[in-house]
Amino acid sequence: MRPHFKFWPSRLPHAITVPATSLWHNLAISALRYPDKPATVFFGAVLTWAQLKAAAERLAARLQALGVAKGDRVLLNLQNTPQLIVAHFAILRADAVVVPINPMNRAEELKHYITDPDARVAITSAELAGELAAASNALPAGQRLAHLIVTQYTDAFDAAVPGEDAPPEAWRDWLLPRRPLPVLDGGQVQAWADALAFDGPLAPTTVGSQDLSVLPYTSGTTGLPKGCMHTHASIMHNAVACTLWGNGSSETVGLVVVPMFHITGMVAVMHAAVYAGATMVLMPRWDRELAGRLISRWKVTAWANIPTMVIDLLASPNFASFDLSSLKAISGGGAAMPQAVAQRLFEVYGLRYAEGYGLTETAAPSHQNPLEHPKQQCLGIPFMSTDARVVDPDTLKEVPQGETGEIVIHGPEVFQGYWKRPDATEAAFFELEGKRFFRSGDLGRVDEDGYFFITDRLKRMINASGFKVWPAEVEALMFKHPAIQEACVIGTRDAYRGESVKAVVVLRATHQGQVSEQDIIDWCREHMAAYKVPRAVQFADALPKSGSGKVMWRLLQEKETG
Template sequence: MTQPLPRPWLTHYEPGVPHDFQPTERTLPQLLEHAAATWPDRVALDFLGATTTYRALLDDARRLASALHKVGVRPGDRVAIMLPNCPQFVTAFYGALLAGAVVVNTSPLYTPSELGHQLTDSGAETLILLDTFYARYEQIRAQVPVKRVLVTGIQDALPFPKNLLYPLKARHEGTWVRVPAAERTLPFSAVIRSQPPAVPGVTRRPGDTALLQYTGGTTGTPKGAMLSHRNLVANAEQARAWMAGLREGQEVTLAAIPFFHVYGMTVAMNLSVLTGATMVLIPNPRDLRMVLDGISRTKATLFPGVPTLYNAINTHPETAAHDLTTIRACISGSAPLLRETARRFRDITNGANLVEGYGLTEASPITHTNPIFGEQQEGSIGLPFPGVDALVVDDHGQPVPHGETGELWVAGPMVMQGYWQRPDETAATLVDAHGRTWLKTGDLATMDDAGYFRIVDRKKDLIIAGGFNIYPREVEEILMTHPAVMEAAAVGVPDEYRGESVHAVVALRPGQTVTDKDLITHCRAQLSAYKVPRSVEFRDELPKTAAMKILRRELAHDARERMKAQRPGA
C-alpha cells in the first residue's frame, strides 16, 4: 500500500490547479484526434506564413501512417525522425505513432558517427530526414539497420511562391542538396499524397512505448529513455493543469525550442495539440530575427524556451523594434534560469511571466515549475507539478531536513519505463522506496518549509576546491550581474594545490569590453574567496546543444587540454 507523503507545496498552488491528478489514459494520437474533432478549422501549424489546420494535420498523419504500414512498418518498429521544427516533423511524429511505431528523436546536429550509434542502438529501420542531412546518413548507410529513408525539404512546406523561390535561393547560397534516387529512398510529400487518410488496424495502448529519447542521463553514456504514451500524455496534461488561465482553442505557441528535444516536444508540441493552440514553427532558434518576427507577426501568447534563448533576445539589437507584449507566459527549462536573465526579459516584454521550471528526459520531462501567476521565488525551480512526488534524500535514500542539500528524487506518471536495452542502467536510476518507484535525478537540491525546491547543481558538475564544494550556478549568477557579460559558465580545472579551481568562460555583450581582472574583482566582492574564479576565458559565443543548453563539459575539457599544452615539456 502506497503511503501518503507530505506535500507542503499544495498550499501554494494557484487557484484552479488541482491537488489531485490522474492522467486520462489517452494515447498521443488520441490527443490529435480530439483536437481535429474539437477545433477542425483552427490553425495548428504556422510555418513562415504557410498554415495547416488541425483537420488537415490529422489527415496528413493518417496518410503517413498508411504509407508506413504499406512499406512494412509494424507496431513496435522504431522510426527515427531527423528534422527541425517544420510541419513534416509534426506529421511524422503523429503518423509514426498512428502506425503503432516507436519514434526515435534524432538531433539534426548529430555527426555521422553519433547518428550511426543511435540508429544502430535503437534498431531503427525507417528514417525520416531533411534533405540537408542526407549526406551524413550516406556516410554510415552501410553500417546501420535502416531499410527505408523518407526525405523531405524545407520547400515542401513553404507557401507559394516561396516554395518555388527557395530552391533558387539555396542554389545561390550553395546549400541546395540533390538526394540521389535510390530504391530505399522515398520522397516524403509524394508518399503522403499517394495514400488515403486511413489508419492501419493496430492497437495502441497507453502503456506502449511511444518514444526513445536519447540522453546522457546521470552517467553521460548515451542511451534511450523509453517514454510511453501514458508518460508523455500525462506530462502534457500536468502542464495543462498547471496553467489554470490557459485558454483552450485560443493560444498561440512560439515553438522555437526543438521538438526533437523532449522539452520542446512536451510543452511546445504535445501541449499545443492537447489545448488546440496554434504552433508557430521556428526551424532555427539561433535565427533571432526569425524568432522575433514570429512573435510579433502572430501575436504569440505562450513562449516555452531555454535561458540562452531568452538571454539572446534580451541582448539582440533588433528586439526593441518588435512588439513582444502579447506574450503572457513562459516556462524556462533545460538549464538553470539566472535571475538577471529573467529580470531583463520581463522588462522588455512589459511583464511577461517568465518562470523557471525543471525536468529531465527520464521524466518526460517536467517535474517542477514556479506558479505562472502565483507566488514565484527567484532562483527556485518552484513546486512539483500536480501528480508529482518529490524528495530530497541523503546518500542512503532517507529524506533530509528542510533546507539541507541532498539528491532530488521524483515519482509520478511521467517517469520513464526504463532505458532501452540497459537493465543495469535502469536499476541504478529507478529505485523502489517509500512505497513508490523513484527516479534518481542526480541533481543536488534543497526544499524549504513551503515546498519550494532549489537546484544547487548537478552532482557531476560539482567543483571541489580545497575540500570546499562549489556549485557552478552560484558563480554564474554573480558573473551575469556584470553589465558587460552576456553569457557565462563556470567549470572546474585541475589545481595542484586545491585539487580544483574555478575557471570562468564568458561572452560579452556587443560593444562591451572588460578584463579578466575586472571580472575576478567583481566576483570577489560577492563570493567567498574559494568560489572566486582563478582564471577567465573570453569567447564570442559559448558552445551549446541543439536545445541551446551551454556545454559545460566541452568548456571544461577545452580548458583542461589548454592547461596540459601550456605545461613545461608538454
C-alpha cells in the same frame, strides 16, 4: 501536507486523471473540433488541424506499407518544421515508437541511434540525410536502415514568402535549396512528397496507454546514450498537465523555438499544443529579429524558451519596434534566468518568468514554478501528481529541509526504464515509503516553502546554453582521433553559454608536434554535434590518475574553475 501546497495555483488540482487514450487521439480530436483552425504556421504557410491529421494518416499508411509494425522504432531526425509534427504523429498512428534525434548529431554518433533501437526506417530532411545515410552505409548489412524518407524544407512553405514571415537572409542557403537525395546502401530512399501521395490502406490503431510511444535518448556518466522508455500515458500526463499549468487552451498561440526533438519542446510545447488544439508558430532555429516579428504578427501568447533567447531578444537594436503585449506566459529552463532580466520582463510587460526542471526520464517537467508565485533561479515545486524528495545519495533516506541531497522523483510522468539496459534501470530507481522513485543525479535542497533549488550535480555533466554535454560521450568520440592517446573533458566558465566544453588531451608519442589544438577542435566539429565540440583544447604530458588507474577528472575540473 507538503509546504508548497500553500503556493499551489488555486485554480488547479494537485493531481490529474490521465486520459486512457493514445497520443494519436489528441490530434484526431483537435482535428474534429477545430478542422479549419491553424495548427502550425511556418514562414507564413498555415497548416490546419484537418490538414495536419490527413497528412499524418497518409504517411502512417506509407510507413505500414514499408513494413512498420506495432512497437517498431522509427527514427525522426528533423529541425522544427511542420514535417516533424506530421511525421511524429504518423509514427504514432502506425502504432510505432518515435525515436527523436538531435539534428546536430554527425554520422559517427548516428550509428548508435540506428543499431541500439534496431531501427529500419528513418525520416529526415535533405540537409541532414547525408549524415544519416553515411551512418547507415558504414554499418554491417544486417544493421542498416531499409528505408529513408526525406523532406525538403520548402515542402512546407513558399520560398518567395514576403515581409514579416520571411526567413532571415542568412538562413536562405540552408532553407531554400532542394538538395539531391542520398544513396542508401541496401535500402530505398523516398521523397517526402511521394510518401505523402500514398493512397493505400491504413490499418486500425490498436495501441493503448501502456504501450511505448517515444524512445528519446539521454547520455550519462558512462559511454553511449541510453533510450528512455516512455509510454503513451507518461507523455500524456505531462501534455495535459503542462496545458493546465500554463493556462493553455485552443486560443493559445505558442512560439515554438525550443527544439521539438528535445523532451521539453516535444512534450511541454508540441504535445501540449496538440492536446489543447492551440496554434504553433514554428522557428527551425533561433533568430531574435524573426522571433520579435513573429510574436508581433501572430499575437503569440505563450513562449517556452531558454534564458539566453530572452537576453538576446531584449538586446535587439529593433526591440522597440516589436509588440510583445500579447504574451501571457513565458517560461523555460535549462539554465538559470539572470535576476535583472527577469525583473525587466516583469516591470515592462508584467510577465513573471517561470522556470521549471525536468529530465528526459521525466517527460520534461517534474518541477515547475507556479505562474502566480515564481521564485527566481529556482526549479519550482513538484509538478502535478508528483512526489519529489531530497535524499542522502548514500543512504537514500530523506534529509531535513534545507540540507543538500539528491533530488528524487515519483509520478506518472516518470519513464519505465532504459531500453535494453536492465542494469542501468535498476541503478536509477529505489523504493521509499512503498513508492518507486527515480534518482535524478542532481543535488539540491528544499526551502521552507517547499521550493526546490539545484546546488550541484552528482553526475558529471556540462550545461552549455541548456544543452547537456556528457564528458564520457565526448571522450569516447575523441578517442577515435588517431593522434589522441587520452582525453579528459571538463567544463569551463562561459559568460554567455553558462558553461563550455574544454578537453585536456595527451597526444600519442608518434604525433607530438604534428597536431595543433585547433586541428583537434576542427576534427571534433566533423565528428560530433556542435554543442559537444570542445571550445578549448589543452595539451598535457599526462592526466592525473588514482591508484586504480582512473582519470581524476575532478582535479582537472577544480583547477579549471578554481
